[in-house]
Amino acid sequence: MTVRVRFAPSPTGYLHIGSARTALFNYLFARHSGGKFLLRIEDTDLARSTDESTRSILDGLEWLGFAPDEEIVFQSDNADKHRATALKLLDDGKAYRDFTPKAEPTDANVKDAIKERARQQGGDKNMRDNPFRELSPAESDARAAAGEPFAIRLKVPATGKTSFEDQVYGLQERDYGETEDLVLLRSDGHPLYNLAVVCDDIEMQITHVIRGQDHLTNTHKQVLIYEALGVTPPTFAHLPLIMAPNKGKLSKRKHGEVVSMTTYRDAGFLAEAFRNYLALLGWSAGEEQEIYTLDELIAKFSLKGIHRSNAIFNFSPDDPRKWTDDKAQWMNAEYIRTMPLTDLLPYVKTELKANKLWRDEYDEGTRTPSSANIDEVEVRPLEIGTCDWFVRTVDLIRQRFFTLRDFSSQGRAYFSEDYDFDAAAVEKNLKKFPELREWLPELADRFEAEFGTRTPSSASAEADTQTFSEANIETVVKAFTEEKGTKLGVIMNGARTLLTGVAVGPSMLSVFEIIGLERTLMRLRSQVAWNS
């Protein structure tokens, strides 16, 4: 039997991190077993479902790379079938009409009201005391024919228990007495969740239902419906929940954008990194490896590795550096720093384009960013603005970056003349050493004398000037430093601030070289930072 799983979100908000992980586990399970991964939008709650939510969820799934293998099913399209199933159950005597008037909605919080009602009922609630439960079919039909409104409830047997072997939590049993005669069809004819899910899962031939642990009691209800329908239920696997730092529920209202998938996409996270992080939240292959490619995750995924305890998604709203989980941030940085350059370059291109920092020349020449291999880019000096230069630059600066956004913010000075100066950097590396105001332009003169102002390609034709390369730059800067009787760090950090606008970055010798002689001279002579 071919495995068929589904991810079934209800479109009442964006793609939540917990839902994203549920989607991931379904996806991994399907791929691992050569099965199908399906998507069903559970939009039967017309009042709360919105197209915007559906779009947002689809966006999130697309970003993560989970494309469904078959057409998306919209649950609301199947309402007629759900109704027909309820009616069939009624005909078969497995369900009954409940003519009790619909309860008035309480003004209090729905959850609280339900909890309160449950508390009052206590432990010895009699769930089989509905007066309409044993109404004769004739009388029931008559009242219905007379136009009296009714809901259809499943007639849960008085004694016995539902049970299923959960692939994560083990054997689950629940006495029938714990389950009320659940409503299948509302008095306005609207099918309810548990009925709709069972009908659709049967119709979609779902073999494994992998969903959040908050559905555990629903599963017992659904097993009851399967039994009434005479259909063998699928295999169930419930996932532990992802909680907020205080162990409470993670919600948009309380925690905001940090739980939305699109936040991470927009913050410059790599989908592969976030997937990797998510996979390790509540699942483990039982080894010490942390970084997994998608193929490795697929190969190693098993329901056996899923935990039974909830995991905390850690973040501190007060600390900008820890706005989201530490490990997620580390994972993303790790990917940016170590992933194959050819995989990273297209993302950088997109990021630069979005910030008007991209130049088409980066794509020209014998190679393009997507085909370039850093090992082949050893030709020096590099011509600024070429593909080779672009590839080398990205490889150089990525070592200190955490997100794709850093390429257009911290890395802006490499791609544009229009960059800002970090106030702290200016203070610490420039203004603290007023002499630099004279010295750095002087260093520019020295560079010009040593290296000329010709373009790198014509430099070789000029016998008396040297190549603007790391080794040569180092010689010049060291001599200059000694001459001024200062420390190398003072000159280097001052230059760094002027050249890149920030206080951190790769080796300054590499920075000089990658920025190039022409821009180096201009920036060393500029007074803009000093006046800021």
Added chain:
RNA sequence: GUCCGGUUCGUCUAGGGGUUAGGACACCGCCCUUUCACGGCGGCAACACGGGUUCGAAUCCCGUACCGGAUACCA
């Protein structure tokens, strides 16, 4: 209330009758160094509690506590 589930460093976790209880992130220190959020080395830090079974329990059993989920004519 009742039912269900859970509990190993701050967090994610490995392990599952005999381990110096391992790794990762975070944090701290040292090193490298022209800076640094890179890198290297090191440190801090955990089996919820109480009984039992056993030669031996973090590991098995029972109970307690705490946490979470569920409870609907929502999904």
